[in-house]
Amino acid sequence: xxxxxxxxxxxxxxxxxxxxxxxxxxxxxxxxxxxxxxxxxxxxxxxxxxxxxxxxxxxxxxxxxxxxxxxxxxxxxxxxxxxxxxxxxxxxxxxxxxxxxxxxxxxxxxxxxxxxxxxxxxxxxxxxxxxxxxxxxxxxxxxxxxxxxxxxxxxxxxxxxxxxxxxxxxxxxxxxxxxxxxxxxxxxxxxxxxxxxxxxxxxxxxxxxxxxxxxxxxxxxxxxxxxxxxxxxxxxxxxxxxxxxxxxxxxxxxxxxxxxxxxxxxxxxxxxxxxxxxxxxxxxxxxxxxxxxxxxxxxxxxxxxxxxxxxxxxxxxxxxxxxxxxxxxxxxxxxxxx
Numbered sequence: 394x395x396x397x398x399x400x401x402x403x404x405x406x407x408x409x410x411x412x413x414x415x416x417x418x419x420x421x422x423x424x425x426x427x428x429x430x431x432x433x434x435x436x437x438x439x440x441x442x443x444x445x446x447x448x449x450x451x452x453x454x455x456x457x458x459x460x461x462x463x464x465x466x467x468x469x470x471x472x473x474x475x476x477x478x479x480x481x482x483x484x485x486x487x488x489x490x491x492x493x494x495x496x497x498x499x500x501x502x503x504x505x506x507x508x509x510x511x512x513x514x515x516x517x518x519x520x521x522x523x524x525x526x527x528x529x530x531x532x533x534x535x536x537x538x539x540x541x542x543x544x545x546x547x548x549x550x551x552x553x554x555x556x557x558x559x560x561x562x563x564x565x566x567x568x569x570x571x572x573x574x575x576x577x578x579x580x581x582x583x584x585x586x587x588x589x590x591x592x593x594x595x596x597x598x599x600x601x602x603x604x605x606x607x608x609x610x611x612x613x614x615x616x617x618x619x620x621x622x623x624x625x626x627x628x629x630x631x632x633x634x635x636x637x638x639x640x641x642x643x644x645x646x647x648x649x650x651x652x653x654x655x656x657x658x659x660x661x662x663x664x665x666x667x668x669x670x671x672x673x674x675x676x677x678x679x680x681x682x683x684x685x686x687x688x689x690x691x692x693x694x695x696x697x698x699x700x701x702x703x704x705x706x707x708x709x710x711x712x713x714x715x716x717x718x719x720x721x722x723x724x725x726x727x728x729x730x731x
Contacts, residue, residue, distance in 0.1 A: 399645035402638055406646065409586050410563065413640070414454035416441035418476045419543065422599070422643050425476045427451065428590060429458055433562035434466035434491070438581070438590055439642065442543040443479030451480065462487050469559065469566075470494040471592025471642060472575045473501060473609075475544030482545040493559060495570065495579045496552035497609040505546035513537050515607035516698055518614035522726050523705065524680030525697050533697055553579065566590070571631060573624025574601040576609050580631070587637035589650070595631060598644040600657060605702045621706025622713065625661065628654045665707040669716055669730070678720055678727035681705050 397405070403413055410431045415424040419442065430436040437455075441447040452462055465488040470478055472495075481502070485492055494502070501508045513534050520530040553559075559566040559581065566581040571594045581590040593601050603620035612618070632654045639647035647653055671687055672679060685693035685700040693700040708728055711717040718731050 397648055402646035402648055405638060406588070406640060409583075409588065411588070411590075411640065412458055413646075414451060416447050416450050416454070418442050418447065419444070419540075420476055422476070424643070426640070426642050426644075427454075428640060429455065429460065430561070430564075431458065431460075432564060435460065435464055436467040436469060436561070437465050437484070437490075438469045439471055439477040439592070440468065440480035440484055442476045443483070443545045444543060448480055448483065464488070465490045467491045467493060467559075469581065469590075470498065470547075470549075471579050471581075471590070471594075472577045473498055474575060474593070475540070477592065477642060478502065478547060479544045481547035485547060491551050492547060492549050493551040493553055494549045495568075495577045496554055498577045499549040499552050501577075501609050502547045502549055505544055506541070509541050509544060510538075511611070512607045515612070515614055516605070519605055519617055520682070520698060520701060522614060522721075522724075523701055524682035524725060524727075525701060529694065529697055569630075571627040573603045573620055573627045575604065576606055576618070576620075578627070582634070587635055589631075589634070589636050589639045591631075591639050591641050591647075593642040594627065595639055595647060595650060595653065596641045596643050597639075597647045597653060600660065602699060602702060603706050604699070605705060617705075619706070619709045620702070621661070622709055624706075625658070625710075628657060661707070661710065664703070665710045668704060668707050669711055672717060672728060672730050678729040680725060680727050681708060684708075684728075 412429045414427040414429055416427055418425050425441055427441055428438040441451055468490050517530045517534045553568045555570040557568040564583055566583055569580045569582055571578045571580050574593045578594050580594050603624040605617055632651050636650045639650050668684055671684055681701055681704045685704045689700050708717055715731055717728050720727050
């Protein structure tokens with residue numbers, strides 16, 4: 394059986410009134426997909442980052458569909474990352490649109506600067522505990538702060554809970570919480586059309602990194618979240634759904650969500666096995682950053698938090714199976730084979 398290509402899938406979405414708007418970002422992931430839903434209310438899903446280039450591109454893309462920014466009546470946010478929410482403040486001010494987002498995200502977006510600072514402090518504490526050198530964690534914190542302007546505060550006027558439904562004239566979107574890539578990951582399910590607006594929960598061309606993030610209600614680095622475990626559970630829940638078309642936050646649409654999730658699960662198993670072998674070969678406890686350097690070399694320095702999140706996620710998988718044990722001396726954590 395031949396699966397439809399990306400253009401055919403996008404044509405199918407457009408026929409259902411959903412149009413992809415690919416907006417540039419300054420990040421390695423490239424363009425972010427926003428989606429215009431031409432229905433009543435006229436709705437935009439995600440916004441792009443807070444930059445003049447992104448705003449110009451968004452307005453031009455809307456204009457190609459006969460829509461002005463001021464015409465928008467609802468904006469729906471899939472999660473908290475700045476490439477998805479950064480223009481919300483400008484769009485909200487110019488359009489007066491309803492802003493719908495996962496309920497715990499309301500407070501986070503309302504005080505974006507302070508929340509982002511707290512997130513960076515949390516990340517630096519996690520890095521130090523798991524062996525990232527102090528000077529490197531400080532540099533990475535400064536780089537993160539420099540990018541913070543691509544986000545912005547926003548007022549969420551409609552707080553969404555899992556199971557809520559967004560009503561339109563011609564469709565209904567069920568709200569589903571799918572944490573893992575971020576604590577606030579939310580997907581929107583059109584059961585009638587078997588179509589999922591997935592944000593970054595499921596991406597076809599790259600894996601959705603389950604980044605370690607401070608819980609939206611606050612939390613201690615000594616009791617960090619286990620995002621890969623959350624993400625595995627979220628993927629399993631999504632795999633069981635009868636989805637015909639997945640519209641992701643980056644890249645092309647996905648026509649075979651089950652096959653893609655199965656491959657993501659196999660990749661998780663391969664990486665966990667590799668990390669376990671590194672610990673077995675070492676014959677002594679190792680820090681997560683040490684393991685990241687062994688796996689990725691200099692990339693584990695330039696992308697220390699990303700690679701650390703990857704390693705810790707797979708160590709969490711191994712830990713739940715009783716294969717590894719974390720040892721903490723009050724300053725540093727190391728992991729050994731059980």
